[in-house]
Every structure is written in C-alpha cells, then in structure tokens.
Amino acid sequence: MEQTKYSVGLDIGTTKIVAIIGKQNEYGKIEILGIGKSKSLGVHRGVVNNITQTIKSIQQAVEEAEANSGLKIGSVVVGIAGQHIRSLQHSDYITRKDSEEVIGEEDVDLLCNQVHKLIMLPGEEIIHVLPQEYKVDGQAEIREPVGMYGGRLEANFHVVVGQVVSIKNVGRCIKSAGLDLGNITLEPLASSDAVLSQEEKEAGVALIDIGGGTTDLAIFKDGIIRHTAVIPFGGGVITEDIKEGCSIIEKQAELLKTRFGSAWPGENRDNEIVSIPGLRGREPKEISLKNLSKIIHARVVEIIEQVYVEIKNYGHEEQKKKLIAGIVLTGGGSQLKHLKQLVEYITGMDTRIGYPNEHLAGDSDEEVASPLYATAVGLLMNAIKNQEKLKLTQEEILEEQEQEEELMYAENDTKVVARPDIHKERKSVFDKWSEKLKEFLDNAE
Numbered sequence: 001m002e003q004t005k006y007s008v009g010l011d012i013g014t015t016k017i018v019a020i021i022g023k024q025n026e027y028g029k030i031e032i033l034g035i036g037k038s039k040s041l042g043v044h045r046g047v048v049n050n051i052t053q054t055i056k057s058i059q060q061a062v063e064e065a066e067a068n069s070g071l072k073i074g075s076v077v078v079g080i081a082g083q084h085i086r087s088l089q090h091s092d093y094i095t096r097k098d099s100e101e102v103i104g105e106e107d108v109d110l111l112c113n114q115v116h117k118l119i120m121l122p123g124e125e126i127i128h129v130l131p132q133e134y135k136v137d138g139q140a141e142i143r144e145p146v147g148m149y150g151g152r153l154e155a156n157f158h159v160v161v162g163q164v165v166s167i168k169n170v171g172r173c174i175k176s177a178g179l180d181l182g183n184i185t186l187e188p189l190a191s192s193d194a195v196l197s198q199e200e201k202e203a204g205v206a207l208i209d210i211g212g213g214t215t216d217l218a219i220f221k222d223g224i225i226r227h228t229a230v231i232p233f234g235g236g237v238i239t240e241d242i243k244e245g246c247s248i249i250e251k252q253a254e255l256l257k258t259r260f261g262s263a264w265p266g267e268n269r270d271n272e273i274v275s276i277p278g279l280r281g282r283e284p285k286e287i288s289l290k291n292l293s294k295i296i297h298a299r300v301v302e303i304i305e306q307v308y309v310e311i312k313n314y315g316h317e318e319q320k321k322k323l324i325a326g327i328v329l330t331g332g333g334s335q336l337k338h339l340k341q342l343v344e345y346i347t348g349m350d351t352r353i354g355y356p357n358e359h360l361a362g363d364s365d366e367e368v369a370s371p372l373y374a375t376a377v378g379l380l381m382n383a384i385k386n387q388e389k390l391k392l393t394q395e396e397i398l399e400e401q402e403q404e405e406e407l408m409y410a411e412n413d414t415k416v417v418a419r420p421d422i423h424k425e426r427k428s429v430f431d432k433w434s435e436k437l438k439e440f441l442d443n444a445e
C-alpha cells in the first residue's frame with residue numbers, strides 16, 4: 001500500500017501513547033488498519049517532562065501499530081494539550097483597496113495572518129486561529145465572506161495559545177522517534193471531531209474529555225468553536241487520592257478505581273468490602289467500597305465544578321448562548337460508573353457518553369470504539385482530512401496546467417496565448433504555521 005493511501009494519528013497522553021493507522025473507505029467511513037499503544041512514561045499532565053522516556057514510548061506504540069498493519073509509518077498528526085494551553089477572543093479587520101472587487105480567499109488569509117502577528121506573553125505561541133463570524137462593511141453574522149463585495153472585512157477569532165517550549169518538546173520527540181510531524185492539533189478539537197455530530201455543534205454542546213493528566217473542554221454553538229480550556233486534573237489524580245486514602249500501591253489503586261469505583265457514594269452499602277493482597281507476605285487489606293466511592297466522588301466533583309466554571313465563563317446562562325445539546329463526556333475517565341448521573345446532578349445539563357464509533361467502518365474492532373480512543377481517532381480523521389486537501393490541490397494544479405497547454409497550443413492559432421498564472425497550492429494559515437514550526441525545530445538542532 002502506498003504512503004498516500006493511509007494516514008496516522010498519534011495521541012501523546014499522560015497515561016498512554018496511541019498510534020493509529022487508518023484510511024477512508026468508499027463510504028467515507030474510517031477503516032482502522034493498525035493500532036499500537038504503550039504506557040506513557042515521560043508525560044505529566046499533558047506536558048512532556050522526560051524526552052528520552054517519551055521517545056521510547058512513542059517508538060514502542062509506533063512499532064506495535066506497524067506490526068499490526070504491516071505498514072510503515074512516516075508522517076503523523078499529533079495532539080497537544082496540557083495546563084499551558086489557554087484561549088482568548090480577538091477581533092481584527094483589514095481595509096481592502098478595491099471594494100468593487102469580490103472578497104477572495106487571499107483576503108481571509110491576510111486577515112488570519114494579521115492575527116498570527118499578535119504579541120503574546122514571553123514564551124507563548126499561537127497554535128490555532130479559528131474565525132468565528134465575519135463582518136463586511138458593518139453587516140454582521142456572516143459565516144462565509146468569500147464572493148461578497150465590501151471594503152472593510154472584520155472577524156471575531158478564537159485564538160488558542162500554548163508554550164513554545166512544550167510545543168518544541170513534542171516536535172523534538174516526534175523527530176527523534178524517526179517520524180515526520182505532519183500537523184499539530186489541539187486535543188479537544190480532535191476529540192470533538194470524533195464524537196460530536198454536526199447537529200450537536202449547531203444546537204450548542206460542551207465536550208468534556210477526561211484524560212489521565214488533564215480534562216479538556218471544547219464548547220460549540222451554531223457550528224462554531226466558541227471556547228476551549230484545559231483543566232490540569234484527570235483520572236490520574238483520582239488514582240492518586242485512592243492510593244493515599246487507602247494506603248495501597250498505585251497499580252492496586254488503578255484496578256480498584258476501574259473495577260469497583262463509582263462516582264456516586266450512595267450506591268454502595270456499608271458491608272461491601274474488597275480484600276487486597278498485602279505486599280510481600282503481609283496481611284491482606286480490607287477496603288470498604290463506600291469509602292472508595294467517597295474518595296472518588298470528592299475529586300470528581302472538584303473536576304466537574306472547575307469545568308462548569310469554564311462553561312459559565314463562556315456564558316451558558318445567557319439565553320442566546322444556551323447549550324441545548326448539553327454535555328458529551330469522553331476520554332478514559334468518562335468510563336467511571338455513574339459519572340453521567342453526577343454530571344447531570346451538578347450542572348443540570350443533559351449528558352451522554354461520547355463514543356468515536358460514528359465515523360468508523362462497521363467491521364472496526366470494538367476496542368477502538370471506546371471513549372478511551374476518542375482523541376486518537378480524531379487525530380486520524382484530521383490526518384485524513386489534510387491528505388484529502390493536499391490531493392485536491394495537486395489535482396487542481398494538474399487541471400490548470402492541462403488547460404494552459406490547451407490554450408497555448410490551440411488549433412490554427414500560431415500565436416502563443418498569454419499565459420495565466422498557474423494555480424498555486426493555497427496553503428492554510430495553519431499549514432504555514434506547521435512549516436514555520438518544522439523550520440524552527442530543524443534550526444534548533
């Protein structure tokens with residue numbers, strides 16, 4: 001199989017690293033060709049803090065995916081998260097020279113590029129510039145300004161910002177693992193592609209992705225991303241609390257959480273007890289399930305309340321900004337028993353668990369359709385989308401060149417017809433940013 005036929009998403013998480021290879025079938029669904037996962041050892045709360053360990057973990061996941069699929073991984077799309085991520089709202093405008101000419105893609109690009117020049121805090125860099133709504137000569141609420149007439153083009157933007165060092169470290173790990181960095185995407189955006197429907201995005205929805213080290217939030221309304229946030233707590237702190245509260249080792253705490261844990265303390269009776277083997281011949285430990293769920297409940301409430309503060313900051317309580325579709329929970333942490341009910345109780349919003357199976361081909365492995373792989377599937381979808389764009393652009397270039405040749409060698413025409421400019425590949429602002437990042441990483445060596 002050629003490299004162009006398949007794509008790769010790489011999710012560098014706090015607890016696991018997942019490499020997922022896939023392609024789009026003739027029905028537009030994603031066919032998983034191979035998956036590899038390894039324990040993530042060099043990442044803390046979504047940020048790389050041990051380059052050597054992370055490179056090893058990436059190589060392990062990639063080798064497993066290659067062995068499963070029989071394919072070679074070259075370029076990957078990587079997700080970025082971590083407590084250093086923040087977002088802001090920004091408005092900007094450009095004045096066009098000729099208002100009698102229609103607005104083109106290059107005008108929109110110029111406006112987006114202008115936002116990329118915003119001066120950030122020292123050590124910060126813009127990751128995404130996401131246009132929300134445009135205004136043309138004061139006419140508001142325009143989704144697509146291309147093709148309209150106007151002298152002044154302005155827009156509201158959702159700008160996602162991250163630490164340069166963290167982004168550089170991710171790039172360094174990818175390069176050192178022998179891979180090419182195809183693109184960097186904000187993880188909550190990737191997860192939202194995998195688990196949310198267009199109807200939900202239109203109605204208004206908050207996606208909460210509970211990972212091992214962080215809880216990511218993405219809010220959509222009218223089909224547009226409105227707010228993003230990364231909360232530096234996830235399933236890892238719940239395990240840590242169980243470990244401390246029950247005086248047991250981490251491995252046992254994680255098993256207790258996944259097998260017997262519940263976010264609702266009233267669920268367990270006082271006499272329900274689990275016996276845990278003691279270390280090196282010591283007496284077994286008896287742990288009450290009621291106490292266990294109390295420990296879990298306290299931490300989960302804290303995480304949900306922090307997320308709810310972000311939802312309120314967006315303005316959910318205003319009638320115009322109401323999130324009609326409520327909340328969608330995904331990520332490994334969303335599998336905790338009775339979490340859905342607790343979220344509904346705290347926020348008063350409709351809640352469902354998000355599975356990435358909607359976009360997967362029918363014969364996909366059940367394991368991949370778990371919320372655990374939502375981000376990895378979203379990154380794979382992003383990689384496939386990028387490849388489609390590239391393919392279309394190349395086809396357009398070839399088409400234009402053929403038309404030119406026909407014009408230049410027209411029958412019975414001895415004169416050479418004036419040659420129009422060959423259609424150049426129009427790169428998106430984000431592709432340009434990716435190129436700059438790659439250049440920056442090359443020079444950093």
